[in-house]
Amino acid sequence: MIVLQDIHKHYGRVRANDGISLTLEPGRIYALVGENGAGKSTLMRVLAGHTRPTSGSIEISGQQVAFLTPTLARAHGVGMLYQDPLDFPAMPVWENFQLGAPGRTKREVIDVIGELSFRLDACFLPDETVSSLTVGERQLLELLRLLDLGATTLILDVPTTGITPVQKRDLFDLLMKLAREEKHTIVLVTHKLTEALEMADAILVMRQGALVSTLTPPYDEARLVQLMFGDAADGEGEGVPGLSDSGPVPRLRLDDALMAGPKYSMGPMNFSARPGECIGLAGLDGSGQELFLRGLCGLDRMPRGTLSLDGKAQPGNDFTALRSAGVHFVPADRLGLALFPDLTLREHIQLTFPGHAADMDAFYRSQCVERFNLRAHPDTRASELSGGNQQRLLLSLIHDDASLLLMEHPTRGLDAGSARQVWAHLNDRCRAGATLVFFSPDLDEVLDHSHRVVVFYDRAIAAVVDRAQATTEVVGALMAGKDPRDVLGETATGNSATGGGPGGGR
């Protein structure tokens, strides 16, 4: 049993945690929810010993301490599983597993892995390098490692990003088993309410640094949303905007296109998309969807085939030419690829809209503050913005005449409120005639917001699925490599392996 008492953590004037008291009992699964910046991560870092609280005390296995260190936390059986697995991809499975453990021979380590895997229905080849595993498998390995180190309290930080529905099911079954049969304490930090509602014995809701409520089943979803977001959570319409029958000319059309990235090439592909259409790309990491987006905007080469925009061929997919033709690419790695961390908002606007140097302040107010609700001083540096505000800035930097939006994980790291705003904006763009092609590791997001879903498997388009058919099961099976003809039945298009589809107009 772990008892947190009146935990405060202040960063300057910011109160990340503001007097949190909490009791975690063994054998139970807790879900910790709250919007971005609510203080979830800080609290979990305090629990894992990575952050020292400003004040408060922690009672762990009967001992009263003011703070934990990572070593101390581990000694008391607290283990944390991070969103991005903290492993060493170049090293083999057994060496990763052995990290931080007491000295053992390779044979002993392999035996331990085998035993744990058997207990938890997993399968690992000890000599395989971790880089060849999927994100889900790497998470599982990390979990085994923590269990081997004697973890009895497991903290999982947003563990379901980037894994298939099946893997997610397995992970949840495993967590259930650990809690019920082995009396482990599980804390699941998540953005997805469905996961919390489905799994948790208790939902801890955080808001602005405070623990506002602890809910127990039966849950009232509306009340949960209300608690998380306060009054800001007005239920804005989800889904996709209606698709009008616009003329015969597709916005985007690929004919036998071959795309070549730095690591692999893909194709030939045939595909087309109409104005106003939302195309979601689904696939596990590295299945080809990244290359597809980068090839469409001209960042990666297209050595063969043609790409046409609005019926006009764009020879050699040149980035600059495509950009001026209205193609706009928004990468997921905002600070790494899309923004200048040390430049101010004003300077970003100036770089994008050079014509507005004279009326900069007025333009900033109308473009960023009013349209996108970006509440930050124009002299703030991009690196100082929260994830939500960075995304708002990126959206405000898209010219109004952009006709083909290519977005990698549009809501990465955003809370449900910000995510809803982003989608409301994107839907507006589509209603105005822009075509959106986006990728998200969150399958629900893809299914919710696409007219058609393009599923990638093994660096090729596996199938194009219409909205009506696109369910978690169907798309999940396709992502995992099931034959489209088996999954989609007779309705599967004959050449689905190379794209096409009802809206394709081939």
Add this chain to the structure above:
Amino acid sequence: MTRAAPMTELAWLGATLLLALALTVAVTLPSGAPPFETIYVLFKGGLGSVSKFGRVLAVWVPLTLCAVGLLVPFTARLWNIGVEGQVIMGAIFCTAALRPYDAGGAAQIIIALGAGVLGGALWALLAGLLRVFGRVHEIFSGLGLNFVALGVTLWLIFGPWKRPGVASMSGTQPLDVSLWLPRLGSMTVSWVGLALALAVLALIYILLLRSEWGLKLRAVGENPKAATLFALGPRRRLLQAFMVCGGAAGLAGAIQVLGVYHRLLPAISSSYGYTALLVGMMASFRLGPVPFICLFFAVLNVGSIQLPLQLGLDSSLSGVIQGVMVLSVFIVHGLRLWLRQRKEAG
């Protein structure tokens, strides 16, 4: 980062100077030099008379040209260490432009200055092309090109451009007096050089801090990948940054030929390129402090001539003191960062 109060800034500056002094004492004492007398001689040697100050300014001009030039590539996060070779190339081009003339006037001088700028810019472009298209880091290519430039000078001085009868380290045939830059009163420094240095200083201020070009260059340095997405033409801009710096360094080389040595010699650059890198580091690559640090270094440079004469010490001691200064700035800067982080973490 918040701007600290001027008094605190001043206190930190004092701390830096004290540390530099302490380190200088620690370095000079074991070598048997009386520390305070050494420092006194250095400053008196640089500021003791009008003519000495004139010599200081003559050093200040090329040093400042190189140092402010370096700020341009650094804005794009490039270390143009090849600035030394660009000074030498400027001097070579300048000398080459004057080969056909036995005597001349303003027109020839302007042509020669222009040739110097061109030489430095082209030499810098070479390092830039290697960086942008060959993926050779500019520190390696720059260093290599420095040696090549020096090699070319030696070859010219001992080969095609040797003085009739004698080929020696003393350089090429001196220029006719009509091709010298006019002096400022009785001082060794030329007013033309001084005016050009001030003009370049102003130009680079406008370019970096007041123009769209500077903002875009900063963006390219900040995140080249995002610069591609913003269609800022990062490659072209990096090459331009190299060329602006090379041009300023080439101008410095030309002024060395026309205003100081009146010929091409192997030591034409006087290592001002490398010293300018120290200046840049000490100023944390901000424009404001550069002219003042350059002045300070110029005083040390000129004053060091007095060390062997008055104290029997090697003049390279002033180089040691310059290095100690830069080191002190780094130490104090690091100390401040550490204190601030501790305060935030605590």
